[in-house]
Amino acid sequence: MTGSSPDWQNWSENINYKPESPYYFMPKNLAELQAVLAKAKEDDAIVRVSGQRHSQPPLVISSNPARTTYLVDMACYADEATNNQRMLVVSESPPQVIVNPGVREDELDAFLTNNSLMLKTVTAGGFFSLGGMTAVDVHGGTVNEGIFAETVSSFTIIKADGSQKTIAASPDIDFARVSLGGIGIVTSMTLEALERQYKDTLIGSVDFVPWATDEFNEDGFTQTFSALLAQYQQGGRLEVFFNPYAAQLDKHFLALGWQRNSMPVTPLSPEQPYDTCTSADGGEGDFGADYIKDQDLAIGAAVIAQEAGNSLEAALITGTAMLATKGWAEEANAAFSDLWLTQATRVMFMSYFIELPTLDAVGLRRAWLGLNKVAELVKGNGQEFYIAAPMEFRFIKGGSTAMSGTFTSNPGNTYFVNLDLIGFVPGNGAAYSDALLNFFAKVERYWFETLNGIPHHGKMYGFYDPSLDGESFSPEPFNPNFLEKLRERRSKFPEFKTFCKQEDPDGRFYNEYLQLLLGA
Ligand SMILES: Cc1cc2nc3c(=O)[nH]c(=O)nc-3n(C[C@H](O)[C@H](O)[C@H](O)COP(=O)(O)OP(=O)(O)OC[C@H]3O[C@@H](n4cnc5c(N)ncnc54)[C@H](O)[C@@H]3O)c2cc1C
Structure with missing residues (x-):
């Protein structure tokens, strides 16, 4: 099985890997996959799968892996x-x-x-x-x-x-x-x-949901979401967008919802599936979401707005993004699809799961606290950083998956909220600005320390060193001391590590990032 050596970049462009020797393999069947593994053993290489490259931590690969790493792309694999x-x-x-x-x-x-x-x-x-x-x-x-x-x-x-x-x-x-x-x-x-x-087994809706109170406060939030969630708890799907500047603007949430339809009538028509294998083009093709048109201009404007010293431009961009989201969701609904995001701007995310644990006033208060922290940090003029995108949040049930941020000892009866915070950053591995790092560190301290949140594994986290004082931030995400603290908090991490060692005694799949996260 011969490999190739494409330049590898993740979708957010924070990881860029450009080796000269062949390292990228696209097995089409089991025998070819086995041949890659045999070669990896011979060459003592780490093996990782490269999917659609949307993860932001160095899960697939880092820009400078210390060990020879072979990537396996399964886009054309069948067995x-x-x-x-x-x-x-x-x-x-x-x-x-x-x-x-x-x-x-x-x-x-x-x-x-x-x-x-x-x-x-x-x-x-x-x-x-x-x-x-x-x-x-x-x-x-x-x-x-x-x-x-x-x-x-x-x-x-x-x-x-x-x-x-x-x-x-x-x-x-x-x-x-x-x-x-x-x-x-x-x-x-x-x-x-x-x-x-x-087609209309599931019916989509797109609504600007007015705040129940004049201010973004706990009572209003609880009132709005108690009512909204009651509608969606029987198999419904709900994604909500919060504009932290909305107190000065329109005082609405944007809610995308999908509900089971008790009287569907529109017959299904055949759909042409996306061709993942052809699009991969031997590792040189298109992966993941299409970028929006003229995204460099949009990103440039958003990067400036984030550090403009007042919220004017950031609020404008956030409001525009809400309207664009509304339009995309309406388009998807017209086609009876809940896959509404067909294009995206290259951004970085920090995403946290926060246990509520119930969808009552006590639980919803915790979701409000998480959102309100960001709203407070971007209030008024003279702040160092203003986010320039809406915050997205979704409610999810807890489960028994060891490494998930939704792990709970009481699965089935526990709910989590997932909060997503977006930052605009220059691409191609450029360093994040101090203002952005500091802002994300402030939010993360609150979500992690006060709300006991747990980071999503596909996004950025670890923006501060917990052994240092409350005003500091890490020069890079995935601060090793943060990861150590995360490990201490999650009792399932050592069990998962033991399972990895049991299934993979030679550590063929245990790359540097897993070593950092779980311990060597
Ligand atoms: C624009 C954007 C939108 C997003 N939206 C959401 C969202 O709505 N909800 C959400 O929860 N997350 C979201 N994410 C995060 C994203 O879904 C995850 O990072 C996901 O893992 C990406 O899948 P991928 O195919 O790109 O995997 P990759 O990033 O390529 O790989 C992720 C991990 O999976 C491993 N892997 C892949 N295939 C295999 C395999 N066959 N065997 C073993 N390991 C394998 C890889 O080695 C790697 O460790 C979003 C991210 C971005 C950038």
Whole structure:
């Protein structure tokens, strides 16, 4: 199996890897994948899967890996599990599909539609690989579902020695979900789906929801979201956008919702699935979300607005982004799709899961506190940093997945809110400004220390060193002392590490980032 040496960049462009020797492999079948693993053993290389490259931590690879690293792209991979078709319906009742992991979410979504099925929970865009969505604590907006990986009931992995193993039962499945690529390469997975007989089985809505009170306060927030969540708790999906400048503007949330329709009538029509394999173009192709047109101009303006010393421009850009989001969601709804995000601006995110634990006033107060922290930090003139994008938040059910930010000892009865904070940054690995780092550190201290939040594994975090005083920030994300503190807080981390060592005794998949996160 011969590799190639494309320049590798993640979608956010914070990681740039440009090796000269071949390191990128695109196996089409099990024998080719086994050959890559045999070569990796011979060359004593670390092996990682490269999905749609949307993760921002150096999960796939870093810009300067200390060890030889081989990347495996599964975009064209198929095997017997799917009758070599990459996606296969294996049961109609309950609806189950087996999928090879390089398939993108939107490709699967179209395949499911063509089989009168749909996913239990979806991300906004559909441009991630199933492998990446289940190796990380990726979630959607379905209020009564957990993270996406918890809709998968079994994983087949290939280990470093080329042998295959299927993991379907507890407790191992709790480590196979959100494995961070640390136990082997997932070659197929069984997904639990839902029936969808009509296009309008799910009905989308896009609403500017007025604040219940004149100020952005706890009572108003609780009132609004108690009412809203009551509508979405029976299989509904909800994504909400908060403009932290809205107190001076329109005092609305933007709520994108999808509900089960009790009287659907519109027949399904065949959909053309996205072709993940062809688009990968041997590793040189397009990965993940399309960037918006003229994004360099938009990013340049937003970078300036973030540090303008007043909120005027940042508020304008945030308001414009809310309107664009509304338009995209309306377009998707007209096509009966909940994958509304078809293009995006290259940004960095910090995303935290905060346990509520219930969707009552006490729980919702914690969601409000998390949002309000940001609103307070961007109030008035003279602040060092102003965010220039809305904050997005979604409600998710807790689960038993060891490495997920939604892990709880009381799965099924515990809810989390996920808060997303966006920063505009220059691309191509350029350093983040001190003002941005300091701002993210301030928010993170509050979300992590006060609200006991846990970072999403696919996004940026670790903006401060917990051993230093409250005003400091780390010169780079993923501060090692922060990671140590995170490790101390998560009792499941050592168990997961033991599981990795058991499944992968030679550490073939245990890259530098996992060593930093879990300990060597
Ligand atoms: C614009 C944007 C929007 C986003 N929206 C959301 C959202 O709505 N909800 C959410 O929760 N997250 C969201 N994310 C985060 C994103 O979903 C995750 O980072 C996800 O992991 C990306 O999938 P990917 O295919 O790009 O995986 P990659 O980033 O390529 O890989 C992620 C990890 O999965 C591993 N992996 C991939 N395939 C396999 C396999 N077959 N076997 C073993 N390991 C494997 C990789 O090695 C790596 O460790 C968003 C990120 C961006 C940049």
